[in-house]
Amino acid sequence: MSFLELDRVAKQFGPQTVVDDFSLAVGKGEFISLLGPSGCGKTTTLQMIAGFLDPSRGAIRLEGRDLTAVRPAKRGLGIVFQSYALFPHMTAAENVSFGLEMRRVPKANRSERVRAALAMVGLAGFEDRYPRRMSGGQQQRVALARALVVRPSVLLLDEPLSNLDAKLREEMQIELRQIQRNLGTTTILVTHDQIEAMSLSDRIVVMSQGRIEQIGTPQETYERPVSAFVSQFLGKTNDFAATIDRTAAPARLVAGSWSAPAPAGIAGPVTVSIRPERIGFGDTGLAAKIVTRIFQGNHWLFQCETESGPAIVIRQNDGQPQPAEGEAVRLGWRPEDMSLRTAGGAK
Amino acid sequence: MSTAPDTSVLTTGPSADERAARAPWALTAPALMLFVGILVIPLAMTVMLSFHDWGQYKGIEPVFILKNWHEIATDPYYAEMFWRTFRVALLATLITAVFGAPEAYILNRMSGPWKSFFLLVILGPLLISVVARTLGWALLFGGNNGLVNKFLMSLGLIGSPLPFMFTETGMVVALAHVMMPFMVLSVWAALQRLDPQIENAALSLGASSFTIIRRIVLPQIMPGVLSGAIIVFSLSASAFATPAIIGGRRLKVAATLAYDEFLNTLNWPLGAAVAVLLLVALVLIVVGSNALIERRYAEVFR
Ligand SMILES: Nc1ncnc2c1ncn2[C@@H]1O[C@H](COP(=O)(O)OP(=O)(O)OP(=O)(O)O)[C@@H](O)[C@H]1O
Ligand SMILES: [Mg+2]
Numbered sequence: 001m002s003f004l005e006l007d008r009v010a011k012q013f014g015p016q017t018v019v020d021d022f023s024l025a026v027g028k029g030e031f032i033s034l035l036g037p038s039g040c041g042k043t044t045t046l047q048m049i050a051g052f053l054d055p056s057r058g059a060i061r062l063e064g065r066d067l068t069a070v071r072p073a074k075r076g077l078g079i080v081f082q083s084y085a086l087f088p089h090m091t092a093a094e095n096v097s098f099g100l101e102m103r104r105v106p107k108a109n110r111s112e113r114v115r116a117a118l119a120m121v122g123l124a125g126f127e128d129r130y131p132r133r134m135s136g137g138q139q140q141r142v143a144l145a146r147a148l149v150v151r152p153s154v155l156l157l158d159e160p161l162s163n164l165d166a167k168l169r170e171e172m173q174i175e176l177r178q179i180q181r182n183l184g185t186t187t188i189l190v191t192h193d194q195i196e197a198m199s200l201s202d203r204i205v206v207m208s209q210g211r212i213e214q215i216g217t218p219q220e221t222y223e224r225p226v227s228a229f230v231s232q233f234l235g236k237t238n239d240f241a242a243t244i245d246r247t248a249a250p251a252r253l254v255a256g257s258w259s260a261p262a263p264a265g266i267a268g269p270v271t272v273s274i275r276p277e278r279i280g281f282g283d284t285g286l287a288a289k290i291v292t293r294i295f296q297g298n299h300w301l302f303q304c305e306t307e308s309g310p311a312i313v314i315r316q317n318d319g320q321p322q323p324a325e326g327e328a329v330r331l332g333w334r335p336e337d338m339s340l341r342t343a344g345g346a347k
Numbered sequence: 348m349s350t351a352p353d354t355s356v357l358t359t360g361p362s363a364d365e366r367a368a369r370a371p372w373a374l375t376a377p378a379l380m381l382f383v384g385i386l387v388i389p390l391a392m393t394v395m396l397s398f399h400d401w402g403q404y405k406g407i408e409p410v411f412i413l414k415n416w417h418e419i420a421t422d423p424y425y426a427e428m429f430w431r432t433f434r435v436a437l438l439a440t441l442i443t444a445v446f447g448a449p450e451a452y453i454l455n456r457m458s459g460p461w462k463s464f465f466l467l468v469i470l471g472p473l474l475i476s477v478v479a480r481t482l483g484w485a486l487l488f489g490g491n492n493g494l495v496n497k498f499l500m501s502l503g504l505i506g507s508p509l510p511f512m513f514t515e516t517g518m519v520v521a522l523a524h525v526m527m528p529f530m531v532l533s534v535w536a537a538l539q540r541l542d543p544q545i546e547n548a549a550l551s552l553g554a555s556s557f558t559i560i561r562r563i564v565l566p567q568i569m570p571g572v573l574s575g576a577i578i579v580f581s582l583s584a585s586a587f588a589t590p591a592i593i594g595g596r597r598l599k600v601a602a603t604l605a606y607d608e609f610l611n612t613l614n615w616p617l618g619a620a621v622a623v624l625l626l627v628a629l630v631l632i633v634v635g636s637n638a639l640i641e642r643r644y645a646e647v648f649r
Contacts, residue, residue, distance in 0.1 A: 052547050072550045085548035089566040098562075099552035150552065 003028040003186055004049075004154055009058035011044050011210075018044050019210045022058070026154075029184040031177070033197035036207035037233070042190040043082075045207075046156050049188065051075050062153065073102075078152030078185070082159045084143040086131040092118060092142045093127035099150040117149035118142075120179060137168045144176070148183065155180070155187040161196065173200055194234050198222065206230050223275075224339055231273050231339070238279070238311045240272045240286070242340075253335075256307040258286040260335040271341045276301075276314040278337040281323060285332030286311075293325050306331060390626075397620035407615055415620040425621070432600040432625070435518050435590070436583035442523035443579050447530030448572050452564065454531070455538045466535075473528050477588045484521045485512060485592060517593045518600075522583045529582065530575040537571025573640045581629050601625040 002025035011019040019041040026032050034042045047053040049060060051072030060067040067075060087095050093114050100110045118124055121141035131139050140160055147155060161169045161176075177200050180187050191197050197204050198218040206213040206221060206229075214226045225231035228239065242255035244262050251262040255272050277299075288306035300322050302313040313331065315322060323329050397415055400408040419425045454465055472480055487495045488511035496508040511517040541564070542548075549559045587602040594603065601621055608618030 050547070050551060052550075072547070073553050073555065075551070076553075077551060079548065079551045081542075081544045081548060083542050083544055085542045085544040087545065087549070087563055087567075098549070098554070102553035102558070146552070 002026060003030075003063060004188075005059075005061040006045075006049070007059045007061065009045070009048060009055045009060060011041070011048060011053060012056040017210060019048070019055075022210075022212060024205060024212070024215065026186060026188065028186055031180055031187045031189070031200060031202045033189045033191055033201040033204045034207060035191055035194060035197040035204050035233070036213075038192060040207045041210040042192075042207060043158055044210075046158050046188065046190050049154070050077055050079055050156055076150070076153055078147030078150060078155045080140070080143045080147050080155070080157045080160045082162060084131075084139050084160075086139055086143055086146070088131050091128050091130055092123065092134070092145075095131070095142055096146045096149050099146060103150060113149055117145040120148070121145045122175070136163050137172060140164065140172065141175075144179070148179070148185065152185065155185045157187065157189040159190055159192070162191075162193070169196070176200065198234070206233060208233075225273065228271070228273070228341065236276050236312055236314075238274050238276060240274070240306075240308045240311075242270050242272045244268065244270070253340075256286045257284075257330075258332065263335075263340065266340060266342065268342060272338050273341060274333050274338040276312045279311070279313045279331050279333050281313075281315075281329045282332040283330060285330040288329050288331050290323050290325050290327050290329060293322070304329070304331065393619045394623055396616055397623050399616040401614045401616045406613075415617045418617065419620055419624060428599055428604055429601060429624070429628070431515065431598070432584055432602075433628075435515055435522065435600065436580050436586075438519045439522035439526060439583045440576050440580045442519065443526050443530035444572055444576055446523075447527055447575065448534045448568065450527075451531045451534035451538060452560075452568075455535065469531050470528050472525075477525055477586075478592065480525055481521050481589045481592045484517070484524070488512065488517065512593060513595055513597045514593075515598065518590055518598065521589050521593050522586060525586075525589055526579040526583055529578045530572075533575030533578060534568055534571045537568040541567055570640060570644050573636070577633055577636060577640075581633050584629055585625060 004026040006022055006024045009019060009022040010017065022045060024032070034045060036042055044053060048055045049067070051067070051070065055068060062075075087098065090098070093111075096114045096117050097110055100113060105113070115124070115127070118127060121144050123138060123141050123145065126134070126138065126142075129138075131142065134142065140163070143160070157176075161172050164172060173196060189197070189200060201218060203215060204218055204221050205215050208229050214221050214230045216224070221230060222234050225234060225237075231237040231239075240255040240258075242253055244267060245252045245254045245259070252259045253262040253266075253270070253272070286306050286308065288304040288311065290302050291305050291310075292303045294301040294303075295317075297317070299317050300315045302315070302323070304311045304313060311331065396407075398411050398413070400410050400412050400414060402408070450469070454462060454469070457465060485493075487493050488509060490496070490512060491500075491508050493508060493511070496505075499505045500508070511520075545563060545567075546559050549563045554563070584600075585602055586600075587606060590598075590600045591603050591606070594600065596607070599607070602625070605618045605621040605625070608614045608621060612618075
């Protein structure tokens with residue numbers, strides 16, 4: 001039995017359905033990311049788990065027991081808000097201590113745990129600071145310590161890193177992942193940053209317009225996106241229109257001047273989806289011309305105009321000579337690197 | 348050739364600095380002149396006036412004597428009157444705080460259309476003259492003919508009219524009513540600065556609604572309550588219309604006394620002394636409590 005279970009949860013605001021048919025089973029200790037564009041219902045889903053919003057339909061269960069009947073104050077979840085929502089009139093230690101006070105933890109024990117929690121997030125010595133006198137990253141860590149100190153059964157994080165600059169965000173991601181691993185706390189992270197979702201989570205839930213598009217490990221969702229939406233949203237991708245040529249035997253899949261043996265069970269026009277870093281320059285394949293060539297340190301980014309529309313190609317900067325702007329090239333890739341979609345959906 | 352103007356700009360640096368230093372004065376000059384003209388000069392003249400002599404038949408004599416100040420300091424009538432002024436203002440302030448803060452909190456939690464409707468209900472009275480609002484109380488409670496008194500007496504609930512007119516209680520109640528919008532507005536402004544998720548954060552940590560209000564919301568809106576209190580207190584202590592209507596000639600406060608001295612007794616120097624004392628006392632109280640509040644909340648609200 002899964003630890004936390006959302007069973008066909010839906011939320012309506014008036015006539016507008018914001019979350020629909022949301023089913024997810026989270027295992028104990030798992031790190032899940034809800035990933036999707038702005039306004040797709042991530043926060044709404046998280047708030048329903050937290051109990052600040054009631055689902056219009058469906059059930060939420062924690063260890064088999066119905067959560068929707070439990071008041072938010074009694075759910076025992078830890079939440080880090082996007083704005084941190086620290087108590088500005090309390091010091092860092094008082095903030096962290098608040099949840100323990102509510103649980104009537106004896107005072108001696110309490111200060112011990114507060115100190116340990118602040119040390120865990122790397123804020124030892126900041127006990128008496130007020131939030132307004134801390135940097136964004138420090139405030140965020142206080143918020144994390146405040147949520148973790150009560151030993152929550154589930155940790156809910158609503159875009160906790162979105163206010164930080166790129167470098168600090170990367171540091172915090174590593175730290176967050178380490179803390180979560182050490183404590184084994186079941187965690188749900190809301191983000192619209194695909195890199196963050198991929199680098200932190202065991203599984204990713206890609207959402208679009210209130211519905212789940214795909215659930216899978218970061219690698220699965222990246223390499224086997226089930227829909228155009230997922231492949232566009234997770235990293236960059238190239239889509240080429242292709243047809244099945246049944247005149248050849250065995251049948252071949254053809255996109256422009258690129259072709260490969262057609263996989264079984266596919267008919268009619270399909271879309272070939274291939275990641276830019278899986279495309280190579282060769283002697284055969286899709287005819288293309290390099291439009292721009294951009295140097296990005298550890299790799300080169302090529303924007304090409306192919307016979308089947310525009311494409312981007314990423315090549316490692318491995319010291320090999322690279323084609324110049326304006327040069328005519330041919331693009332090829334291994335059939336196992338691409339994913340195929342028919343008009344109806346995924347292969 | 349072309350570099351010459353550049354270097355001249357560089358070498359004339361100090362004069363540019365001087366100009367920059369003069370600019371604020373030049374820009375504020377019109378407002379400053381207005382301020383001096385209509386506030387500082389009359390105020391200085393009032394202070395001067397309070398040291399002049401006055402007699403029933405000789406009128407005002409421009410001499411420098413301490414007669415008026417001596418009279419205020421020694422005659423217990425004035426002490427009592429000033430105590431009444433500040434007692435009434437303090438009680439009115441307490442009432443606005445006790446009712447206004449929860450009112451603002453509830454208002455802030457209302458949704459969409461109700462919120463704007465009730466905000467209008469609360470702020471609307473500001474558009475009506477203080478005199479009209481105070482007269483309302485007089486109509487309801489004024490002696491035997493007051494509407495409420497008549498009604499309660501006809502029911503036999505009370506034998507004689509509720510004492511309201513010419514009482515301190517009446518003055519406090521009417522002032523609290525008149526000043527309520529200022530308190531609500533001030534607390535409302537403080538509530539706007541609250542993180543909307545902060546109550547949810549406390550809730551998720553296991554706090555009850557009562558604990559959230561007491562330990563999370565109240566400490567954060569306290570500066571709003573206190574600054575509202577300063578506004579209400581200073582407006583109440585210097586209020587004229589409400590004490591004049593409720594207290595009349597029988598129950599005087601500083602503002603109505605100064606008015607009487609100016610316009611009825613025509614003892615301008617004494618009236619000026621009362622007015623100056625009220626002003627000085629108020630400035631001291633407001634500046635003092637403001638400093639206290641700022642020190643108390645400096646760490647938290649910067
Ligand atoms: N109280 C509400 N009443 C009506 N509509 C709402 C309410 N709260 C959210 N919505 C709508 O629900 C949709 C989803 O909102 P939600 O906050 O869950 O998005 P999100 O995925 O968290 O977006 P973001 O990444 O921008 O935070 C939005 O279209 C929003 O307009
Ligand atoms: Mg959100």
